[in-house]
Amino acid sequence: MLEKEIIVFEKTVLVGIVTQNQSEEKLIEYLDELEFLTYTAGGQVVKRFFQKLDRPNPKTFLGTGKMEEIQAYIKSNGVSTIIFDDELSPSQQKNISKILDCKVLDRTNLILDIFAQRAETSYARTQVELAQCQYLLPRLSGMWTHLERQKGGIGLRGPGETEIETDRRIVRDRIALLKEKIRTIDKQMAIQRSNRGAMVRVALVGYTNVGKSTMMNSISKSEVFVENKLFATLDTTVRKVVIKNLPFLLSDTVGFIRKLPTQLIESFKSTLDEVREADLLLHVVDISHPDFEDHIDSVNQILQDIKSNDKPTIMVFNKIDAYKHLVIDADDLITEKTTKHYTLEDWKATWMNNVGKNNALFISAVNKENFEEFREKVYNAVREIHITRFPYNKFLYPDYNDVIEE
Structure with a gap:
């Protein structure tokens, strides 16, 4: 009988601050996301700490009292890792490591670790x-605090390192x-x-874990890796897709995230080139996530940073099957309104339909709900671009391979 693999998670605490620019409510959202990142990396969050400050302490990020509180908790509970929601300066990381005597990471370091795993x-x-x-x-x-600079003296002067x-x-x-x-x-x-010639290129973009890879599999009948964790897909995958008699190239790109490290944007330049060179963007949104509006803003900001915010875009609100919304009924009792109470007409009547300038879709990639309208809208958008490119020969393309991968 095979023994089950035992997964050991690192005991971790999370730390953030409430400032004039970041409310407590917003911090809780960020810490929720940081906890999911920690879980993805193999950690178990056992405690959260936060402090209200006008600005981070330049030496230790937090105040002295809060640092002592965290230090006591770490020692008494056997915590091995502490993760800060904001990027720490090298001196802050060094000072905090000395005080707490444990592994100190920030959000950037954590995301880099997940990328390395994926x-x-x-x-x-x-x-x-x-x-x-x-x-x-x-x-x-900060990693070499045990080393001292070599002292001068007889025989030790000169170009040493x-x-x-x-x-x-x-x-x-x-x-x-x-x-x-x-x-x-x-x-x-x-x-x-x-x-690839002049074939129309369509790129799936969106926040991490919104269902882009699931959608890629459903549209192209491929087998892109899918998992309910952040950054399940890092490598760009390109597939040839045919809707009706019209072929185009569809690429699944790395997911975006709030506070995306600048180092990653720079080093993943070529991966993002798939977005830059796309003719049409499918901006996928997880409508079941409570912070999906912030996710939209974050993706739009990154698209602006890579100069791709002016491309034709279809907003695709995914996971309508998982959507749940709390409403107050006539008797002032809070009831849960689930997807069963919403028709497609209901969705189209919401403000979300106007986000995409009436170019929005509401689907479930897992259940393939409303996929016919999705395919029709994508077909029309691709056809419009195609006709502009080939005004006299709309549907003739050279012979491409069925699968193009990078």
Whole structure:
């Protein structure tokens, strides 16, 4: 009889702050997301701490009293890891590690760790390693607190290197090597994209874990990896899809997230090129998530950052099967209104339909609910682009392979 694999989660506490720019309600939303990130990375959150501050303490992020409270809890409960919702400066990370004597991470570090776990292809691993090295470089001094600078004296003067300086040089050399490797792969991918000819390109974009890969599988009848965790998909997958008699290329891209590390945006430049070069975007939204409006704003901000916010876009509100909404009935009793109470006409009458300038869809990718309207709307949008590109020969394309993968 086979024994079940026992998964051991790291005991973790989360930390955030309430400021003038971030309310307690907003912080709770961020900590909920941080907890899901922690679970995805293999951690178990046992406690949350937060403090109201005008601004973060430049030395320890939190005040002295709160640091002592966290220190006592960590010691008495055997917690091995503490994760901060905001990015810590190298000096803050160093000081907090000294005080708490445990592993100290911030949101950026956590996301990089998840990306490292999820990267499958050589290209994705190279991109993640580059981002990690760029994050690590200014923090090396905090990792070598046990080393002292070599003292001068007889026989010790001259061009010597301390161990930390040697490590900095090694990391810088590694960054240069990884950048060159990525440039080489970028050229290959650019050639791949140019070889696809003038076929219309459609890209799935959206917040992480909104169901893009499930939708990709449903539309293209492929088998892209799907899991109910954040960043299940890192590697861009491209498939040829045919609706009616019209073929086009559909790409599934890495999911976005609030406070996405700048290192990742830079190192995943080529992955995001699939979005930049797309003719049409399908902006997928998890309508069952309580913070989906913030998710829309976050995705739109990243699209603006990569200069792709002006592309034709269809808003696809997914997971209508999982939507639940609390309403107050006539007797002032709170009741739960589920998807069974909503028809497609109800959805179309909401403000959400206007988000996409009446170019919105409400579907369930898992149950393929309202997929016919989805296919029809995508077909019409692709056909409009196609006719502009091929005004005299709308449906003739060169012979492409059925599956194109990167």
